[in-house]
Amino acid sequence: MQLESTPELEAFRDKVRAFVAEHAPGTKTHAGVRAPAPGLMPAIRAWIAKLYEAGFLGITWPAEYGGRPDAHPLEPFVVAEEIARARTWPPVGAAALASAAVIDYGTDDHRARFLPRIRSSEDLWCQLFSEPGAGSDLAALRTRARGEGEDFVVDGQKVWTTNGQHADMGYLLARTDPTASKHQGITAFALDMRSPGVEVRPLREITGTTDFAEVFFDGVRIPAANVIGEVNDGWRVAMSSLGHERSGVAARGVELFASLEDLLRLAEDTSVSGRPALEDSATRQLIGELATRVHVNAAMVGLGRSRLLHRTEQPADAALGKIFFSELNHDLVASGVRLQGVDGLLTEDDPDAVAGGWWQDAHLYSRAYTIAGGANEVLRTQVAERGLGLPRETSPGSGPQGEARSGAVGGR
Known part of the structure; x- marks a missing residue:
């Protein structure tokens, strides 16, 4: 490495x-x-x-x-x-994903229409993949698109759509052949979010903010010219574009180091039994353990970069990195809340909240990282099956010959 x-x-x-x-x-x-x-x-x-x-x-x-x-x-x-x-x-927005799909699978007209407007930020894109019954198992999506003349007509629902309320365009997956097998019969579309029949409902989360939305489609017409790739080949388009976006992993590593520095300052400014928390042996041991894990995460990011450069990536790399980061991030911000004692109950609306309530908000949000991009439980199955070569998990009650779970990871 x-x-x-x-x-x-x-x-x-x-x-x-x-x-x-x-x-x-x-x-x-x-x-x-x-x-x-x-x-x-x-x-x-x-x-x-x-x-x-x-x-x-x-x-x-x-x-x-x-x-x-x-x-x-x-x-x-x-x-x-x-x-x-x-x-x-x-x-x-989802411009990185959408542009990857357009560049690799779109037509010359797609590239000429969509890429300049992404560059100028005239069009903000959102990712319309996950559904109420198809998140980590994205291939279970049920939103339908049926051909009708020069258009496809879409009916269904998406959820956990980040920035959906701000988006001008949507990168949509819909099922165009309900008789095909689970990973077949899915098509990728570029959707104008202002189209009649599109309803965006922002979701208010436990943090009090509205970062996601649910999106409903009621007879939405999409020109057939907006199909990205081939009809019924959307699974391949989606998986390819998801593989292009890796730089966010590096950003998360930097964020962990920043949070660790903030935790150290908090421990210096907070008292435990009348002394600075940093002088408490249990607090020092906790911060030492978290610091070790932050450096391990940095090494994992570095390993991923090295394998990317040398084209030696392994199937479990992304899943392992996401699991490790999300659980470390939760433990780190939860420690920041605990260090505040009873003040940890305050929120950002309270003028006396430490750091404006940042720790509390980050703690509430941290569970989202363990679900978004594939729930950690599903990713552990991927690591076992694809990384370690263990027998594939079967559906409950299906017996030894039952259908294995797809393990496919949906985005937001």
Whole structure:
């Protein structure tokens, strides 16, 4: 495993860091993958457009659409890290996924229509994959799209759609052949979210914010020209595009180091039995354990990068990384709440809350990381089956010849 950077990559990092310091739209005050408040959206869209214009997003796109295919393959990771280090807003929406699908499977007309509007931030995309009965097992989706003349007509429901209330376009998966096997008969579409019959209902979460939405389709017409890839081949399109987006893993590693530093400061400022918490042996042991795990997470991120560079990625890599990060993140922020004692019951609405209630919000949100992108329980099955080669899990009561679970991971 080779983790060393290069002078060229470090020069690029310095350039990104200076750009972020000059142009970032302020501090992102909540942990996790969150939707901006409506009033922030103009500044966020302008920020995204500047990142594309400066060549810091869309790096791997075709050169004719502003990409730099000859760039160092780790440049997207550096950009994600520097945005996270500045504690500012990363690009919101599902443009990375949608653009990957359009570039690899779309038509020339798709690329000419959609990519420039993504670059200018005129179109913010959302990901319309997960459903109430098809989250971690995405192949169980039931939203239907039937052909009718030059259109497809869509009926159904999606849920956990991050930024759905802000999106102009949707990257939609729908079942076009209900008689086909589970992973067949699914088609990918580019959907105009302003189409008649699309209803977006923001969901208020335990944090008090509305980062997700549920989206309903009632006779929504999508032109057949908006099919991405081939009809009934949407599963392959979706899995390919999901494999393109890895830079967020690097950002999460930076966020863990930042939270660890915050926890140390909190332990210095908080008292336990009349002494600073950092002088308490149990507190020091806890922070030492968390610090060790944060460094292990960084090593796992580095291993993933090394395998990416050398094309030696293994089936369990992404699942293991997500499980380890999400459970470590929960333990870290929960420790921050516990250190506050009874003040840990305060929320961000209380003027006396430590750090404006950041720890409490992060603690409430932390469970989302263990579910989003595939529940950790399902991912452990993937690790067992695909990474360790253990026998496939079968459906309860199906017997030894029963149908194995797909283990497919849905997005939000």
